[in-house]
Amino acid sequence: MTLSMLAHAFLAAAIAHERAHTPVPDGLISLTCNEIQHLFTQPVPPARAPTPLVRMATTRPDPGPATTGAEQFPCEDHDLRHGRPGTPGSWQSWLPILGSITMTVLITVWGASPGVGKSTLCTGLSQWLADTGQRVDHFREEEVLTRPQFAAVAEEFTTTGTVALGTLIAATTKFVDAVVARGDDVVIADALMPFVPTLLAMGHGEETIDAFMTDLTAVLARVRSVMVFLDGNAQSALSRAAMREGEQWMDWYVGKLAGYQVSPPVADVASAVQYLLRERAVTLDAARRKDWRLIVIERADELSPDEVLRVAQRRLRPWLKTVTHG
Template identity: 80%
Template structure:
């Protein structure tokens, strides 16, 4: 069964993309067939075309659109024969649903449907935990001086709860996003690897922790990889 590794984190800047790159190299070097789904590819992958079009047209995405796109994505995985798919900030879509102002009851119902659609793969989430304020500052250094204002403005525009007006309130919102995301995954039959203090660890150490946590979920591939 193909393993779907979906990587999320407590905040932008916590190291999701760096970890995805490292996992992709590690598993490819082990001889596995790996599909690395980068964060920006939700706008370009054909299976998610309806998601991109709906968001562009309305600024929102319906839950049924996400479910239908995920079903097409799983179909593509089955056709490809890949051993592992590494998805950077894709599923379980909880931040998207919160931005669309869905409550936790609606998110739990969505997670039931999503988990059913993913029954043909083995989903496991790697969650990079850490200090959201420190991670935001790191993202701002990487992206440029105007990025943080843009990010705060984006959250404010979605009218998320709790409301966001500045960096401090963005951090409070990200704490809620973290709690809802982890809670939604823990209530379903997904694998979960939480890396504590990921923002304080060097990237190679984060990768090593992720490797150890993921190895039990890699099934028949375990004999081909070294940790």
């Protein structure tokens, strides 16, 4: 208990010192106490040789192209806790520049229903950010079965039709490790975290989902995560998805939900809409209870894709200033 209090006091003093003596430049966001904690507990390179793992606004490399690859690149292992006071790599030498360190922004996009425009928005955001010179990883919905970090998830699901909660947490940890190692500026994840619809489909209740969200939130603490939720009329969005996918799509979708352990059970389009209303409520409630950064775009099904993109761009700017420079 005493050690925990001392550690928290140190972090509070560190952030107070940094804000008092080295104010964050305009356009950058101050780091929180929790984010500074992870800077001290994660391996980072020495100040004399920055790598993509820790990227400072004053020493940014040339912008790279957008990427959807998942390869892990090696980085120099250097623990700040091992440095001597006043030497490169010691924690004292890093205090003046902590406010300028850029964290990867993870934007995870969900919606009230298929057809509400999640994938279209993800593509638009990815292109927008790549055009500004950012390193963008666009994680498409179907890639959860092909990304190497999620191999155990794909294997478990293919073999058993379900996935253990621990497997999801372990896969997410590997994914965050890869993101941090690559030094991505932004990750755009289409229908990935927080996995609530997957958990509901596997029959998990809200108490289990809450405990899972606690673990997931801790894993995601090394990135600056924001969830964008496209809200709207589920019935209208389903109809739009059916028009896009073909006349057999609605029967397929209703049949898929009917085969899951969802509550309320699904047997037709009307009951599918009722289930989607519960899925929406549980997803938003879980994110809010864990203090996730949350952007809800109302009536997204009534807006054009360009209008949805403009709203998302405007509301994401407070979290993206560190990578788009305002």
